[in-house]
Amino acid sequence: MSTLLREHGFRVTKGKQALLQALHAHNAPLSVGALHEALGKHAPNPTTLYRSLLDLANAGIVRRTDLNTGIAHFEYTPERPHHHHIVCTSCNAIEEIDLCNVGTLEKKVARASKQFAHIDTHSLEFFGHCRACAQ
Amino acid sequence: MSTLLREHGFRVTKGKQALLQALHAHNAPLSVGALHEALGKHAPNPTTLYRSLLDLANAGIVRRTDLNTGIAHFEYTPERPHHHHIVCTSCNAIEEIDLCNVGTLEKKVARASKQFAHIDTHSLEFFGHCRACAQ
DNA sequence: ATCCGTGCAAACAGTTTGCACACTC
DNA sequence: GAGTGTGCAAACTGTTTGCACGGAT
Numbered sequence A, B: 001m002s003t004l005l006r007e008h009g010f011r012v013t014k015g016k017q018a019l020l021q022a023l024h025a026h027n028a029p030l031s032v033g034a035l036h037e038a039l040g041k042h043a044p045n046p047t048t049l050y051r052s053l054l055d056l057a058n059a060g061i062v063r064r065t066d067l068n069t070g071i072a073h074f075e076y077t078p079e080r081p082h083h084h085h086i087v088c089t090s091c092n093a094i095e096e097i098d099l100c101n102v103g104t105l106e107k108k109v110a111r112a113s114k115q116f117a118h119i120d121t122h123s124l125e126f127f128g129h130c131r132a133c134a135q
Numbered sequence C: 001a002t003c004c005g006t007g008c009a010a011a012c013a014g015t016t017t018g019c020a021c022a023c024t025c
Numbered sequence D: 001g002a003g004t005g006t007g008c009a010a011a012c013t014g015t016t017t018g019c020a021c022g023g024a025t
Helices: A002-007 A014-026 A032-042 A046-058 A102-112 B002-007 B014-026 B032-042 B046-058 B102-112
Strands: A062-065 A073-076 A084-088 A094-097 A116-130 B062-065 B073-076 B084-088 B094-097 B116-130
Touching: A002 A014, A014 A032, A014 A046, A014 A073, A032 A046, A046 A062, A046 A073, A084 B116, A102 A116, A102 B116, A116 B084, A116 B102, B002 B014, B014 B032, B014 B046, B014 B073, B032 B046, B046 B062, B046 B073, B102 B116
Parallel strands: A084 A116, B084 B116
Antiparallel strands: A062 A073, A084 A094, A116 B116, B062 B073, B084 B094
């Protein structure tokens, strides 16, 4: 974790280490609030969280997704293959999906587009109800 | 437009009519701010816009998408086949994509999921750079 | 010793809520 | 006339910015 930070030119601080550790452990998009809570006693100031997450996102170490909730979620990306999520529209539970065949569609779309020079990435989320909320 | 409102139990007011008209005309996800601006002189109070859009979204007449920007966007859905968008990560330009073969993937995902009872919908957005911003 | 990272306070933007009035039915 | 829709003001939440201090290199 520390080498990862160094490789990207970040200083190795307790805050960023703990933050990455927590994101890595949770293994799903986490809102800033939830992340702050998860860090508990050693949590950095929310301000610092936002700043760190922004930097880490620019470095490509974490990925931002809003999941159509209006609030930012972040997930740890290294060692993780490209994947997507199902979100429960009642309780906001999130499950990971390890399959993605959008790659070919992405190429097709890039070719069909008139206004766009190239496509860098995509986000695909499914929305439904988890078993607990389904009844 | 007025019959559409009536069908869903809404009263036919100038505000909602203008709002739907504008969304229909623009034909792409519009932020509340942009929508308010587009309505110009006759724009309802922003508060009313939020309330109306929420109601219309619950009725299925408009659809909310955040496009990972952190702010709510809405688009007019009747008469429009299911579709997706490409967003320019520099200037936020939006282009529509009329092809979507995610349906089969959605079924596959629903079957593979352990925690989820059913999937209602999905959102798929591509991110890249438009020709203007590419250089 | 240098300079990035952090904390605190305050500002900000988007969104929501309460209440009184206006307009649709 | 009854009751939903709207405007205005104020509250709220998530997020950003400024500045001074502390810690990593």
